Amino acid sequence: MANRAIKYRAYPTTKQSVMFAKTFGCCRKVYNLMLSDKIEGYKATGKFPTVTPAKYKNDYPYLREVDSLALANKQMDLQEAFHNTFSKSRKKKNGFPKFKSAKHSRKSYTTNNQKGTVAIIDNKCIKLPKIGKVKAVIHRVPDDSWTIKSATVSQESDGKYYISVLFEFENTVNPYVADKTNAIGLDYASDGLYVDSNGNTGTNHKYYRESHNKLAKAQRKLSRMQGSKKHEVKSNNYIKQLRKVNKIHRHIANQRLDNLHKMSTEIANQYDVVCVESLNMKAMSNKGFGNGKATLDNGYGMLLSMLEYKLSDRNKYFIKVDKWFPSSQICHCCGMLHPEMKNLAIRKMTCNCGLTISRDQNAAINILKEGLRLLTEVARN
Structure with a gap:
């Protein structure tokens, strides 16, 4: 079996955009809580404890509003981060996992397909758990034999939304015989x-050089809007110019x-x-x-x-x-x-x-x- 991901441009409604923002925030919150508890557990016992997102849902009820699989995947991400840090088989080890920042971390989450919870509908929409049908540009239609495994929703720095759908399919042998002289x-x-x-x-x-002057002009305008205080609340005009x-x-x-x-x-x-x-x-x-x-x-x-x-x-x-x-x-x-x-x-x-x-x-x-x-x-x- 082989896997392939196709990234589609999404056009969510205002309500769906709010739900995406909640899910991004909840995933970041759960990741930071689990990492914090692991660090505190190591200080107390000398071992990193196993933690799950379910542990925090009573203290933070808003975590129940978003897709539970998105939170579960953050647990998997944290486990992989610890494995990459302490694995003896890796020649180049990664640094210790860091807390995710609301300002600098990438806005994304991954959900898994469970009996049709993730699906492409009429080549016009992508169905997601807790979100419903999201309008998308299906520029490439997958084969009927391809099975949807998961979907990753992301928001880029310019505000645009994308949904990357991971497919699984039978890896057939390509009959083409390469000509080594070509x-x-x-x-x-x-x-x-x-x-x-x-x-x-x-x-x-x-x-980059072709757009350098245009970019420099926009950045100068943004710099003039920035307040003198480091933690000053940014105005709507500042946010628009940053966009x-x-x-x-x-x-x-x-x-x-x-x-x-x-x-x-x-x-x-x-x-x-x-x-x-x-x-x-x-x-x-x-x-x-x-x-x-x-x-x-x-x-x-x-x-x-x-x-x-x-x-x-x-x-x-x-x-x-x-x-x-x-x-x-x-x-x-x-x-x-x-x-x-x-x-x-x-x-x-x-x-x-x-x-x-x-x-x-x-x-x-x-x-x-x-x-x-x-x-x-x-x-x-």
């Missing part, structure tokens, strides 16, 4: 997102996601083997490289994640080459090593064999060759 290599480029082994550039769009700023941020993110989805789908449809470098994008965006804003604006890491699952769905190959592989220093024609190419200011490679080529395209060709070599080794073993 391959391409991609090398990251801060200006253009990537350069492929054919010399083509990804995209020159810098969505405008968040809307610009969301628009930039949506532009970037739309572009990355289009490019990744085009590559996944056109090629059977895609070879890339396993880069640490977070490390590359630090101040030492001097191009952090351009790196984060590109979304290259998201592009690789999209390519990985889209190629997997098509029964094709996504090959990651080690980040320490000297792709920019090797001449793809004769194999000669050029240590001077460590200098990023040198944008063209000139080799003794007579080759003159862009450093990015040369790196992409080397990534392609190394990726095909790794693919051949895996096939032999």
Whole structure:
């Protein structure tokens, strides 16, 4: 069996929006109460006690008004947070669980489907427990054989609501046989997102920079509305302006996601083997490289994640080459090593064999060759 989630835009009524807000708040409240009791229990006994949301419903009667499964899922989230903190099997452990903030925490909750409590009605609405039918844009209709497992309701910073529905379906084998000669290599480029082994550039769009002036103007107006006192109650005009700023941020993110989805789908449809470098994008965006804003604006890491699952769905190959592989220093024609190419200011490679080529395209060709070599080794073993 396999799982897949589809995220739908929702348009709740005013009454449903109020119920969503109550559920967000109750989930946050229960999470914080359980975490607090676990900490106090550890101080008293040396062990973390088991706590459930039912423990608090007598003291806080309003918890009974919302979906009980949403509260139960918060208990599961807290258990997972403790497991990730103290698990010995994890190489990189997470920090100790933190209390959720009403201001900074993400507004979302998850409910499970129990005998039709979560359903898509007439491809127009999504049925949810305690909420009823919520109007939604069903842009993608699931297959009849797909079973609904759960639904996650979320509200973004710009005020828009989304419902992500998780489906379970039979994982059938894709009969497509990939052609290993139909391959391409991609090398990251801060200006253009990537350069492929054919010399083509990804995209020159810098969505954050394109909206920078508009965003800065809106943020300056918001700053002038902010009071001098830290805990001063914000006015309605401040909230409206904050919503405008968040809307610009969301628009930039949506532009970037739309572009990355289009490019990744085009590559996944056109090629059977895609070879890339396993880069640490977070490390590359630090101040030492001097191009952090351009790196984060590109979304290259998201592009690789999209390519990985889209190629997997098509029964094709996504090959990651080690980040320490000297792709920019090797001449793809004769194999000669050029240590001077460590200098990023040198944008063209000139080799003794007579080759003159862009450093990015040369790196992409080397990534392609190394990726095909790794693919051949895996096939032999």
